[in-house]
Amino acid sequence: MAQPAPSRRPPQLRTPHTRPTLGDELIVTPQRRLRSPHQGAPSMANTCHITVDTAHDLGPLDHSWNFIGYDECNYTYMPEGRQLLARFGTLSDAPYYVRTHFMFCTGSCNGTQKFGSTNVYRENAQGDPIYDFTYYDLILDAILTSGNKPFVELGFMPQALADPAYRNQPSLAGMDVYREVGWTYPPADYRKWHDFILAVARHLAGRYGASEIASWYFELWNEPDICYWSGTAEDYCTLYDFTEHALHEALPDARLSGPACTGIFAHNGARDLMRAFLRHCREGRNACTGATGACLDFITFHAKGSVFPADVTAAKAVPSVGSLVHQVRFGLELAREEGFDDLDVVVSEADPDGWSAGGIADNPNMRYRNTEYYASYVAAAYSRIRDLSREFGVHVRPLAWAFMFPQEECFAGTRTFATQGIAKPVFNLFAMLARMGSHGLPLRSDGAPDPACDRRLIPDFDEAAPSHYTGAGAQTAIDGFASRADDGSLRTLVYAHCDDIDEDGVTDVELRFDGLGKGRYRVVQYRIDDCHSNAHAVWLAQGSPKYPDDRKYATIKQADGLETIGEPLTLDVSESGRPATLWFVMPAHAVSLVRVERL
Template sequence: MTNDHLAETGHDARTDWDARIGVRRNESTAEKVVLPAPANLRCDAGRGQVTLDWNPVPGAIGYLVHRADGPDGPFVPVDHKSGDVLAVPHPPYADTTGTVGRTYFYAVAALSDIDAVGPLGEVVSAASQRDGEARVQVSVDAAADTGSLARPWSAMIGAEHLSHLLSTETTGGRPIGAELSEALTVTRRDLGVRTVRAHAILNDDVGVYREVDGRPVHDFTRVYEIYDRVLELGLRPIVELSFMPADLARDPSKTVFAYRAIISPPKDWDRWSQLISNLVTNLVDRYGVEEVRQWAFEVWNEANLDVFWSGSLDEYLRLYEVTARAVKAVDAGLKVGGPGSAAAAWNGELLAHTARTGAPIDFLSTHTYGSPPLDFRPLCERYDRPDLELLWTEWGVTPTHFNHISDSPFSAAFLLRGMRSAAGRIEALAYWVASDHFEELGRPPRLFHGGFGLLTVGNLRKPRYWALRALSRLGDHELPTLLAGDGAGSLVEAWSARHDDGRVAVLVWNGTLDQSKGDGSDELARHVRVEIAGLSGRAYRVSHRRIDHEHSNIRAIWDSHGGGDWPSETQWSRLHEANNFDAYEPERVIDATSGVVTDDFSLPMPGISLLELTPVE
């Protein structure tokens, strides 16, 4: 595909995407349970924010916070401008969307499924404040241990369709295949990522299926090239079984993306089943059954959106069952699941279908953007499947292409909030995606274009890469961490852990879900005091790194030097030299014979601080 042709098709794809992305299929076949409203709703007003808390409701996957101008309503969900799911998995919740000083009325509903919202409960009122101390205390016990630190970010990362790995073309003068390979290597090496999930392994550019004289011909040569490369990078694939080969499609004119992925159901279900069976058989033959058992096979992508599936819900459920049975017929130990849905939908529908038909399922997969992932453990228990793995195979700050917030420190604090929320209840929370080498709606038009990547074209580290890098520096032993003060636990959060060699790391961040504050808010800045007790009486070397608009923010460096579309070779070199996880202050050695270390610092919103204490002999 030439660059001129890609630009043309990218423009067409974006027009089509914008027209159809909001069209969600509302079909439902699952019985919905209505849960009671949460009890003991309470609120605490602070500077620029109102924090709401409530008692959890058994069976709830999440909660929807509503607000009104008066006690009698009308109550509408608080819109934090995510463009996707507004429900949150648990309290507390900080509302920063209102006018400071104005009194609002709040009520909360519990969800048993994404489209099963219960009644509103009791009403409380509060007004955020314009002034106040705006202080948060973080207390860490370094001598205690609450168990192993869960690392949902390290299980999986998203990537562009993996034939991109084989590309010899360039974007912005940079080699696509080589830089995408490097980006995936970075996520494995620096973030501990183990698997990669991508679209379109069955796309026609991979050439797996064609018909000759009306007879199917399968060719997995290019699949082998792709997966050989993935394994060489030290990763394993999550095989999203999509999209439909043209010769097998009922309607090959139904497409999505600049690379014209076909979203149609098959014209022949038996031939689809044979394709899946032969693909999986050949993967097992090439890589070995023990290896492929460590992969996972996901059936399609976001079929609940009109833009990704031209069939109905019933046809998707048929696709799932036919595909899952074909995978399992090769080897019962292979993992298969779905629905890989947008906006956390169709999970109950798939669970109800597998319960009714006996179709195999090993994991539940879904997506959301702009909020922490919901808690689908109660939904699985409702269908007597508490054993299912929960894989959020796409997740990020926004579902919108070319959104400036993707390049900003706001998304860094958002990633920490989501990963902390997911820890211990979700097997994988896959950030979408590793690299800005990405062409769903056309290739990147400039260096900073609001791309989905953790890394830019050229593999500069964005603020949210540094956020995940900070998480990866936490030790294996989670430490008790208590927060108190204005926005503690809702606006400002912390996560602490100890390494086996005695190093202690404390990660503190200040972030809201409210994307109208994406460029920052002085009223939401906080003064933080961290107290680390329980240290062994010795000296420690203390380092303090930070992420905010002025630090660890490569976009700000580019803009300060005039910006533009693409750097020159000299500018590339300077950007890479400046692309650091910035220090808050120089490292210092302190005496901790008292067993306690304290640190005081300002934390803007958005802002992140990482404190690391290393014992000094």
């Protein structure tokens, strides 16, 4: 039987007693299914049934996703950095909280991959401090003027404060040993570090005001359980004691967190360090004051869905949503075990994999970052983290560790929101999320992910992020969450995601709204898939130019915004409470935002 021709016309709405018309190929029925122009014969998967209960309010919807970050602090104020920050700052749920590394480091103040510097602290020949906030302020000002807020990472160690033992380390690349490892060392004198933090905090208070800074987030260090910290767990706790005392002396209402360690598994150094840190904050001897414990305002740790090493001949591997979410669960369980289950949590790096600066030229599996797969992965992961937040009764906020790299080849596959100023599909996911409403509504899906599938597919599931997981046999999960906006409109986000990047099946979706009042409604569906809100697909069609000329660039750029499927539809509800249903098709990697508003 011949398949229907590909089309981008809108899906159709119907009430439950209206039969779909087989002559219209865009009304999905078991006999006739819409397919993508890039797919072969469509899958005969069962219909996924999703129901939104519009009559019951779940309370305020926390826009927990407005956190982003990146390594290279000096990229913040570059033209490309300012441009991207401005795109986030103009989203309707801004501000976004911006975290970046290397803010205290000593160097040239020229941004490079995986390093940055501000020279905020130096010393004269007598060992007296010299403070220069020029670049430090430039970074924070760029964040604030873009309409966003700083998530201030207090790190790493200025060269003049670092324990001079680092100088005994051999240079691995014939470079400055401080740049290679010195910034990872504890201070030679913790009192000097205390005075440094106090000076920074007082400078911030004078420049931005204590009331403004109370809305920021602060975090001590990054991943002290691995190579970012050359001290012990006890040294980190000592650093926290002196940091917390100094910061809160100048800024009593500042929110400070730790330990920002890597993924939490059943048995690993991150778990050990986080447990030791939480116990120290609860009952340890404070190294700065001699009292018991230390003030902890919220908790941070990281989660990654895979590890992709540098290997240009790497066999197929994909990220695992389940592995990332599993790490978040472990972290929340650990916080509960240690008596901190009442504190908010920021997963201050929550990403599909662990190497932001690597691209396709380093490992071909990085290709996913350019595509709709990255968007559907983040939507799936964030949706499941929301489920954990409700289960544990705490706010859990994932931070997307991604930004941009200036002057790179177009769609180089680095973990970025934009390439050469062109927004990737994953940015459009955040544009969708920003449109979600202020109050949650119940949503049920019979295509929701089965966590047991995650564990079954990945060997050593509890021990490490996977590096050779292919996604073969992974479920195509279809789920989401629903909301009501302040203007009364309904906003429902639906994602379809399969860990297997090569899965190209499609699924019929029946999205039913229960409890609508009598009247006429306007329905708009935004979509990210292989041919909507997808500049990468247009870039491929333009011949994959590394540096597009003006004509090709304009064509690609035109496709980098959030798109709708067809024209808005009108829905008539003849009587209050009568269900209304939207039928559409989801490829295995896609995200839809359905907005329903009364006319």
